[in-house]
Amino acid sequence: MKISGGVFGGRVLKTPKGEQTRPTTGLVRAAVFNVCQHSIAEARVLDLFAGSGAVGFEALSRGAVWVTFVEQHKQAAQCIRENMEMLEVQPQCQILSMPVKKALNELMSPYDLIYIDPPYDLAIQDVMHSLVEHQLVAPHAMVFLEQRYDPKAKEPQFSGLALVKSRRYGIAHLHQYSLT
Numbered sequence: 303m304k305i306s307g308g309v310f311g312g313r314v315l316k317t318p319k320g321e322q323t324r325p326t327t328g329l330v331r332a333a334v335f336n337v338c339q340h341s342i343a344e345a346r347v348l349d350l351f352a353g354s355g356a357v358g359f360e361a362l363s364r365g366a367v368w369v370t371f372v373e374q375h376k377q378a379a380q381c382i383r384e385n386m387e388m389l390e391v392q393p394q395c396q397i398l399s400m401p402v403k404k405a406l407n408e409l410m411s412p413y414d415l416i417y418i419d420p421p422y423d424l425a426i427q428d429v430m431h432s433l434v435e436h437q438l439v440a441p442h443a444m445v446f447l448e449q450r451y452d453p454k455a456k457e458p459q460f461s462g463l464a465l466v467k468s469r470r471y472g473i474a475h476l477h478q479y480s481l482t
Contacts, residue, residue, distance in 0.1 A: 303356055306332055308363030315385050317354040318378040326353070326419050330448060330471050331360055337478065338415055338444050342366055345414035348438065350402050350429070355382040357417045362391055366415070370396045372405040406432040412440035422450035427460065434462035434481075445479040 303315045306328060334357065335342065343365035349358035350372050358369035373379045379399040386392050398405040402420075406429065416439065420426055426447065433439050445463060450473055457468050463479040470476075 303354060304328070305356070305360050305363050307335065308360070308365065310359065310363035310389055313363075313389065315354050315356055315359060316381045316388075317356075318375065318381045326357055326417075326448060327471065327474065330474050330476055331357060333469060333471060333476060334417065334446050335360060335364060339364070341442070341444070342415065346370075346411070346440075348372070348409070348413040348416045350405075350416070350418045351420045352382060353378050353419065355385050357419070358382075358395070359385055359389060359391075361415060362389070362394060366394075368394055368396075370398065370409065370413070372398045372400070372402050374399060374401045402429055403432065406436055406438065409436065409438055412438055412443065414440050414443050416443060416445045417448075418446065419448045426458070430458075430460040430463060434460070439463070439481050441481060443481065447477045447479065449475045449477070451475040 303317050305311055305313045345366040347358055347361040347366045347369040352371040352373040355371050358371050371382050379397055382397050386395050451470050464482045466478040466480055468477045
């Protein structure tokens with residue numbers, strides 16, 4: 303998996319082996335950063351269900367100043383650590399190797415970009431509610447949720463968040479939200 307743009311463009315990231323994580327495709331990452339390209343500089347980023355950390359590292363590459371990675375699987379969290387060392391960005395990163403719901407209870411300050419890529423079968427309502435309840439979404443923030451595309455499913459709605467747009471990329475459905 304390669305970082306597609308910014309100062310680390312072209313650098314190859316380590317990815318966890320096995321089926322505990324599902325990497326965000328380059329197409330979906332490109333779509334996210336096309337949308338937020340003018341607001342990523344100086345941004346604080348929260349990468350939930352981070353996997354290899356590709357979304358967070360892409361954000362750092364494009365000018366973000368801080369990324370919090372949340373990944374409970376030890377092998378994936380180790381890949382994030384190794385990628386941090388390889389890119390030499392440790393001072394700009396935090397890894398929380400714990401379940402997302404627990405991490406959301408511990409985080410204190412709001413984020414400008416939040417990327418959520420849960421296992422496709424996970425109910426996400428509690429996570430989205432916690433983001434708003436714990437005031438982790440900055441007033442101008444962009445929140446992205448990746449889910450499996452289901453042509454019969456309604457676009458997910460969450461209290462405190464307004465759906466801005468939904469897009470399909472292969473089997474992935476990318477939803478963008480902002481605070482209401």
